[in-house]
Structures are given as structure tokens and as C-alpha cells.
Amino acid sequence: MLQIQDQSLRPLTTAHLAQTMSLLVLSNQELRDRVLAELSSNPALELLDERVCPECHRPLRSASPCPVCSRKRASEDGPIVFLSPRESLRPRSGARFQEEPMETEPAAPEDLAIHILRQLASDLAPEDRPLAIYILASLDEDGFLRDHPALIAKATRSSLDRVQRVIALISTADPVGLATLGPRQALLAQLDQIQHEQPIATLARRMLEQTFEELGRREFDKIAHLLGVRPRQVHDAAAFIHANLNPYPARAYWGSGRQAAPGDPNVYHQPDIMISHNPVDEGGPLMVEIFSPISGWLRVNPLFRKAMVTAGESTSEEWSEHLEKASLFVKCIQQRNNTMRKLMQLMVSQQRDFILKGPRHLKPMTRAQVAEAIGVHESTVSRAVANKSVALPDGRIIPLAKFFDRSLSVRDRIKEIVRNEQKPLTDDEIASQLRKEGVKIARRTVAKYRAMEGILPARLRAARQLSQAA
DNA sequence: CTATGGCACGGATT
DNA sequence: AATCCGTGCCATAG
Numbered sequence: 001m002l003q004i005q006d007q008s009l010r011p012l013t014t015a016h017l018a019q020t021m022s023l024l025v026l027s028n029q030e031l032r033d034r035v036l037a038e039l040s041s042n043p044a045l046e047l048l049d050e051r052v053c054p055e056c057h058r059p060l061r062s063a064s065p066c067p068v069c070s071r072k073r074a075s076e077d078g079p080i081v082f083l084s085p086r087e088s089l090r091p092r093s094g095a096r097f098q099e100e101p102m103e104t105e106p107a108a109p110e111d112l113a114i115h116i117l118r119q120l121a122s123d124l125a126p127e128d129r130p131l132a133i134y135i136l137a138s139l140d141e142d143g144f145l146r147d148h149p150a151l152i153a154k155a156t157r158s159s160l161d162r163v164q165r166v167i168a169l170i171s172t173a174d175p176v177g178l179a180t181l182g183p184r185q186a187l188l189a190q191l192d193q194i195q196h197e198q199p200i201a202t203l204a205r206r207m208l209e210q211t212f213e214e215l216g217r218r219e220f221d222k223i224a225h226l227l228g229v230r231p232r233q234v235h236d237a238a239a240f241i242h243a244n245l246n247p248y249p250a251r252a253y254w255g256s257g258r259q260a261a262p263g264d265p266n267v268y269h270q271p272d273i274m275i276s277h278n279p280v281d282e283g284g285p286l287m288v289e290i291f292s293p294i295s296g297w298l299r300v301n302p303l304f305r306k307a308m309v310t311a312g313e314s315t316s317e318e319w320s321e322h323l324e325k326a327s328l329f330v331k332c333i334q335q336r337n338n339t340m341r342k343l344m345q346l347m348v349s350q351q352r353d354f355i356l357k358g359p360r361h362l363k364p365m366t367r368a369q370v371a372e373a374i375g376v377h378e379s380t381v382s383r384a385v386a387n388k389s390v391a392l393p394d395g396r397i398i399p400l401a402k403f404f405d406r407s408l409s410v411r412d413r414i415k416e417i418v419r420n421e422q423k424p425l426t427d428d429e430i431a432s433q434l435r436k437e438g439v440k441i442a443r444r445t446v447a448k449y450r451a452m453e454g455i456l457p458a459r460l461r462a463a464r465q466l467s468q469a470a
Numbered sequence: 471c472t473a474t475g476g477c478a479c480g481g482a483t484t
Numbered sequence: 485a486a487t488c489c490g491t492g493c494c495a496t497a498g
Contacts, residue, residue, distance in 0.1 A: 366482090366483065366484085367483075367484065368483075368484080378483090378484070379484070381484090382483095382484055404483095406483095406489080407489080407490090426472085426473060426474090427473070427474075428472095428473080441490075441491090442490070442491050442492080443473095443474095443491095444474090444475090444490075444491055444492070444493095445489090445490055445491065447473090447474065447475070448475095448489090448490080448491095451475085457473075457474060457475090458473075458474090459473070459474085459498075
């Protein structure tokens with residue numbers, strides 16, 4: 001197949017290494033921008049439509065090489081890499097790309113503000129644009145309004161009415177719920193965007209509006225009492241909220257600002273990698289797709305190279321530098337793809353249970369061990385894992401780094417212990433319970449994990465049980 | 471007096 | 485070398 005030629009694995013220069021590393025840490029969205037920037041600044045680099053054979057420009061049926069040119073390419077000069085929007089492989093049968101119809105990807109913004117502005121382009125009156133920019137810039141890191149609309153109106157010398165109209169507009173763009181006052185309003189804004197008729201959505205709305213505090217403390221029974229519905233329904237509605245809404249919409253975007261809250265599974269965003277079931281064989285090997293940020297053939301422009309040769313000595317410094325850089329860049333992308341592929345192959349084979357059955361089955365692995373296994377430096381693994389997200393077969397999107405979270409399975413056990421407890425267990429009791437199950441951790445650590453999972457201390461859980469009994 | 475959270479230390483990990 | 489993580493100690497709230 002045409003993907004990565006072995007020549008990409010030959011000894012590296014330090015410059016090569018450095019650039020490979022710097023590319024490896026990037027998420028897809030960031031890489032996309034990087035590739036585009038490189039393309040526009042370097043004339044020696046070219047990107048061809050992926051449906052055309054890069055050699056003879058004949059249209060291609062699939063992502064396979066053109067039969068006419070495939071033999072030729074081996075001897076052809078210059079690295080070339082095929083970037084597809086979805087690059088698929090199966091874990092056990094070796095790497096393989098899968099043909100995929102071309103999808104036009106939505107513009108992937110490096111910057112949340114630009115992303116929003118693009119979407120609003122048609123709805124936003126031109127004279128409101130500066131105002132929108134001002135508002136977006138004034139949001140805090142979670143994407144909420146830091147200043148009161150009246151303040152914004154004053155600062156921009158516009159009417160309060162106008163400010164509120166623009167804010168309302170922003171809050172409807174993806175990610176929905178931006179520029180709201182806080183998590184509650186963000187959730188409500190998102191609720192507005194989905195089906196209104198469903199009774200569960202109606203109840204969810206009432207809960208957000210009237211019993212938000214209680215919801216945060218998971219006092220479902222109290223909520224049921226206050227709203228006069230059955231606890232069962234409250235549970236369902238809470239689950240609905242958890243599954244479909246994101247209280248911190250801005251955190252879905254990783255490039256800018258902080259990382260998503262650890263432990264929060266609700267990271268909405270285009271994943272960098274997708275793991276799914278094999279459609280024909282559920283029990284078979286998992287399917288891994290490593291998304292590429294861009295599609296097409298990326299290579300050094302052969303015309304550019306030829307032109308340089310014919311120009312001979314008169315070649316300017318600048319040109320050869322371009323050529324050098326372009327070739328380096330392509331090789332680095334190859335290297336990046338290669339590393340990601342090896343990494344994911346290992347992950348799906350080693351952590352199959354984790355992927356399919358949930359957090360408890362995560363086998364603790366350190367980055368160093370993985371590095372050893374796939375034969376790269378451990379810092380390479382660190383970079384490969386950083387800033388990437390994975391979509392699991394069940395639809396959850398989690399940071400790739402979660403695969404290396406040593407405490408994940410224990411935290412999951414704690415969650416279960418608490419869920420099944422008859423009376424509220426203290427941290428000490430939980431610790432000894434865990435010890436019986438063969439997990440030796442200190443009481444203090446239980447407390448930390450419990451906090452991470454948002455589980456209340458035993459005393460407060462007791463209060464909840466009382467209200468349930470009443 | 472007991473359960474818990476804050477702070478800080480040391481060892482492991484990156 | 486920098487960071488993360490588990491843990492012990494101690495203050496505090498109930």
C-alpha cells in the first residue's frame with residue numbers, strides 16, 4: 001500500500017527529530033493549521049487532491065495507488081505522504097488504510113473566537129461584528145461571560161439591547177452555550193437546541209431552572225419531591241443531561257485555554273482517533289481510525305525540484321532551503337503518522353477490555369513501557385499521547401492520556417462501592433473494603449479519589465439517604 | 471473523638 | 485529537570 005514508505009525510517013538528523021517531535025504533540029486541528037501554514041509559505045511543497053494519482057493525474061477509484069504508476073514510484077524521488085480524513089487500520093492484521101468517501105470537514109479553527117465568527121458570518125450584521133469580537137474576547141476561560149452585559153454595552157458604546165442580541169446569537173453557535181452566565185445557562189442554551197417535545201427534556205429544563213443546586217449535589221430525591229415527580233424520572237433526566245449536555249462548552253476546545261477537566265468524560269470535540277466495532281464482526285478486531293487533518297497527497301513538488309536542477313548553479317540559497325524544508329516536513333508527517341499508528345495498534349491490543357468494558361479494566365501501563373514496546377523514546381510517547389482525544393465504540397470521547405491514568409480502575413471501584421453501599425461508608429471503611437479486594441491504598445487516597453469522582457463525603461451522603469427515607 | 475480536607479514531602483513518572 | 489501522585493501529619497468541623 002501506499003501509505004508510509006520505509007525510507008521514512010532511515011536515520012534522522014537532529015533537525016528532523018526536533019520537527020517530528022514538535023509535530024507529534026499537535027492535535028489534528030493544530031496540525032491542520034500547521035500544514036496549511038507550511039503550504040502557503042513554502043512553494044516547494046504541494047498538496048494534491050486525493051482522488052487523483054499524484055504521478056499521472058489520472059483519477060483514482062480509491063485510496064490505492066494508480067496501477068500505471070505504482071511501480072514507478074518506488075524509484076521516484078522525494079517523500080510523499082497520503083493524508084486522508086480517515087485513516088483506518090485493524091489492530092491485528094497490520095496497518096491498512098480503508099477507502100472512505102471524501103467528507104468535507106468543517107473548518108477546524110485554532111481559535112474558538114474565529115470558529116464562532118465564521119459560523120455567525122451570515123447571521124451577524126456587519127456593524128455587529130466588532131461587538132461580537134469584543135464579547136468573545138472578554139469571555140473567561142470556560143467561555144462564560146465575565147462582565148455584565150451592561151458593562152460591555154458601556155465599553156463598546158452600544159445599546160444594551162444590541163449587546164444582548166449578539167450574546168444570544170453567540171450562545172447558539174457551536175459549541176452551544178458559550179457566552180452564557182455559567183454552567184446552568186450553558187446547559188439551558190444547549191437544551192434549547194435539542195428537541196423540545198420530549199417529556200424528558202421538559203423535566204430536564206425544570207430541573208435546571210428550579211433545582212440546579214440540588215442537581216449539583218445529586219439530591220435526586222429532594223428534586224423529585226420539589227418538582228412533584230417520581231425519583232425514577234429525575235434519575236433519567238439527570239442521566240439525559242449528563243449524556244447530552246456539557247456544562248463547560250469552551251472546554252471542548254483544547255487548543256486554547258486549559259485542558260478539559262480531568263475525569264470529565266464529556267469532552268465534545270472532533271476526536272483525533274476513533275475506535276469502533278468492526279461492522280461485520282462485532283467480536284473481531286477493533287477498528288481504529290486515525291484522523292488526518294487534511295486530505296490529499298502531500299509531497300515535494302517535482303517541478304520545483306526539476307526547476308532547481310536545470311537552473312544549476314544559479315540556484316538561489318532560498319530555493320534550496322525551501323526544498324530542504326519541504327522534504328523534511330513531509331518526512332516528519334510520515335513519522336508522526338507512523339508513530340501514532342504503532343501506538344494505537346498497541347493500545348487496542350493491550351487495552352481491549354478497557355475500551356470495551358469500561359474504566360475498571362484498564363491495565364496500568366506507563367508511557368515508558370509503551371515506548372519500550374514500540375521501540376521509540378519515552379518522550380515520543382508522551383508527545384504522541386498529549387493533546388489527543390479518542391472516540392470509543394460506545395461514543396464516549398476521552399483524552400488519550402486517560403489510557404495512562406494509573407488510578408482510573410480504582411476510582412471506578414470506589415464509585416461502585418459507593419453505589420452499592422447500604423449505609424454511607426467512611427473513607428476508612430472504603431479503604432479496608434478495597435484492601436479485601438486486593439487494592440492497597442491509604443485512607444487519604446480514598447478521599448482524594450472520591451473527590452475526583454465528585455462523590456460527597458459519608459456524612460453528606462447520610463443526609464441524602466435520610467431525605468430518601470422521608 | 472471521628473471523619474475529612476489542606477499542606478507538604480518524597481518517590482515515581484514524564 | 486519538571487511534574488504528578490500517593491501518603492502522612494495536622495487542623496478543623498461536626
